[in-house]
């Protein structure tokens with residue numbers, strides 16, 4: 001047995017020995033791979049586990065009569081947001097209203113079987129919004145967790161016309177937990193994170209606010225839902241007047257800012273923003289231009305909200321959305 005594997009690894013190993021189904025064994029092996037630190041002492045074990053995992057997966061694929069399906073969506077734009085929910089809640093309708101994508105919108109469940117990406121435009125920023133196939137207690141496409149894990153924010157759409165909103169959301173939480181994805185209001189600080197768990201920042205989006213029972217249905221679960229997640233808002237995906245703030249809210253929810261850089265003495269156009277996480281500093285912005293600029297710049301000038309035109313600021317000054325930056329080497 002290699003040295004330096006955490007106690008959670010041994011605990012997973014015990015569960016693996018007791019596991020009955022191949023699916024369970026695959027999930028635990030994947031967990032063990034994540035838990036195993038990467039160093040020389042674990043190389044051999046890593047190879048053995050990988051072989052075991054491959055064999056189990058091949059067995060599963062044969063049982064299902066084909067190859068394991070992998071599906072991915074290449075990232076585009078400033079951020080990637082995944083949109084999930086129970087069947088028929090109106091995910092495709094929202095994608096149709098907010099982007100140029102044209103998925104089928106229909107009054108029967110599981111209309112969408114593959115990811116549908118579209119670009120939501122907020123001023124000069126494009127945000128990728130991806131509809132994923134509906135998730136229920138008994139069904140979730142195998143590739144869905146991986147796409148969610150890679151996204152920056154998860155939106156769960158609720159059907160406000162339904163009198164049991166928890167019925168829509170509970171199965172989703174449970175399905176994703178089986179794949180070690182924990183849906184959270186905010187990502188916990190690193191020291192409080194559990195090993196082998198992926199945290200996903202999640203917000204709720206109520207749809208079909210035009211339905212006569214919408215506010216009464218929401219009222220019933222408001223407290224529970226509010227304590228568990230932040231509410232992104234309530235809309236009617238069919239009614240553009242309820243969607244006017246959607247793109248801005250999405251930008252704000254992502255906790256990102258855009259800045260523009262210009263060379264000293266040059267005029268500049270507000271195009272092609274640099275996207276950075278909120279809280280980023282002048283040095284972070286300089287890094288996006290060049291490592292050397294970040295290391296060497298003597299001072300920087302900024303234009304924008306809260307500063308005088310061309311004001312000189314410190315290297316660790318926190319940026320604001322919309323600022324224009326000029327680095328002096």
Ligand SMILES: Nc1nc2c(ncn2[C@@H]2O[C@H](COP(=O)(O)OP(=O)(O)OP(=O)(O)O)[C@@H](O)[C@H]2O)c(=O)[nH]1
Pocket residue numbers: 085086087088089090091092093094104105106107108109110111112113133134207208209210211235236237238239
């Ligand atoms: N009243 C009302 N109906 C809506 C709204 N949005 C969608 N619908 C209707 O709800 C039904 C389902 O809409 P879809 O957009 O196909 O739902 P979905 O979540 O993509 O469904 P699946 O892909 O099957 O999971 C359709 O009949 C839509 O016309 C809305 O805001 N208000």
Ligand SMILES: [Mg+2]
Pocket residue numbers: 091092093103104111112131
């Ligand atoms: Mg759909």
